[in-house]
Amino acid sequence: MTKMSGTTNSSARRAPIKALHVGSGDPVLLLHGFMLSPHCWEQVALRLSSHCEVFAPAFAGHWGGEPIDGWSIDFHFLADRIEDQLDELGWRTCHIAGNSLGGWVGFELARRGRARTLTAIAPAGGWQSPSLAQWRAGAKFLAMVPIVEIGKRLGGFAIDNPIAQRLALLALSKNVAAVSRRDVAAMITAALHCDAMLPMILGSTRGPALDDLSNLAIPVRLLMAEYDRIVPNRVYARRFLQELPDSADRILVNGVGHVPMLEAPDRIATLIAEHIYASRTHLRAV
Template sequence: MTMSSDTSKSKADAKRATSASVPAKPEPTRPQVLKALHVGSGDPLLLLHGFMLSPHCWEQTAARLSSQCEVFAPAFAGHWGGEPADGWSVDIHALADRIEDQLDELGWRTCHIAGNSLGGWVGVELARRGRARTLTLIAPAGGWHIPSLAQLRTCLKFLSLVPVIQIGKRLGGFAINNPVIQRLALLPLSKNAAAVSRRDTAAAITATLNCPAMLSIIVGTARGPEQEDLSTLQTPVRLLLSEYDRVIPNRAYARRYLKELPDSADRIVVHGVGHVPMLEAPDRIATLIAEHVYASRNRLRAV
């Protein structure tokens, strides 16, 4: 009888010990707001994120570039982490003005610039102002005439997100951390959702739900003015087009970039990635940026 009692007690103790040794699964948490990412040392490199996103999308790429460059990735005005954007209409020039102010605060008269989507469009404007040593455009927006059918489709595509965003705000943390919702959110942003970490996906969703200037920027970019002829750019340019871009597909939206950029510009299709390739292929994007940065100095360095 005693032996049986001791055996039961030992099993109970062993069960408690096993339970104690297995750490509890951490609860998902909301990503922290990020006003700007500033890491590394070396050549100054400005990274500009896309519409309704945040500097979080650059974290992995910036980490890979930080051994060779001083990387600065700010949040756009009116976006999550950025300064408030004044007025009911915010255009590319207004966004570029604030980025210029930040460059002046850093003491960067010129820098290398890489921009994704809206960030690419702003990067072109900064290059026209003489602020870019090199320019890497990653699935850049703005490759349409104003007015045009392509421009109208783009505006309607983003306006259709308004009710979805309102629902997401009501769902709160559930919308940010739910695996099913995360997969759905990645459909327009990536080709291979499994390659994107849950943390990066949560940050992308949080940024989308917290973009107060969404409508102001849609109105501002719709009203124009449109981009000037891209053939006048004096900055060395590398154009990176995502093979599976579902937001602004290459066939309809990359024509101006492909046609008008100077013959000296690189034109590269990045295979197997979506509209925000830094999320699923940070190594490849870092390498392609670094190659362009250092080719401009007539020497090669490994990333």
């Protein structure tokens, strides 16, 4: 596991991270998105670590994560592996924040009774199964397979190329100038080292949907990214908006893309921390 410090060498190429583990206090689990890695949580984890013990692991089959076997996996499989890690830490329950695929897995962990609170940031999985929305999501990522294969062959040129970096940022961020080139390079590297790409695409287009969300008993905060180009709100947030309990917070985060931790770490850290602290005193955020 990687212990974080307050400073980083901006010129150094990132190494894979099995897990970030930093701080002390309330246990907080941070889950990254599909084809990404714990790197995308570094700035948020640093901000939360003053009052929380933060654990941000790499998903199985992702850059830094444990290897996978088989040709098809789904969010249940990833949740099983995360539960094993929580058991190793001695965390029966914890606060969970997940982005995209991480939000999808976060809902499953909440259903299993492992969450004290859940902050779902631009979560994936907001579809029924089978459904057109489910197949469209799978087709979108399947179309990326040739691009990733070309990037693997180009190696460092693809990772450090300004054009490739800008194209990646345009897909995941709104304010591209707010994201460092080092963070973009880590994001591209993670995508090129994601062995779970095809197995996850196959599993998610064939597998079951999330169970009914209306009976979640924990405090839930849904953060929708205004400029989400990966799982646009008008299609993929509809189920979350309709099914989550009335007590759940529903927040549109203005001016950010699908992975807002990269471009707005202060805002995202604050929104997660607010949700955690409100649960202590049973206050609702307004």
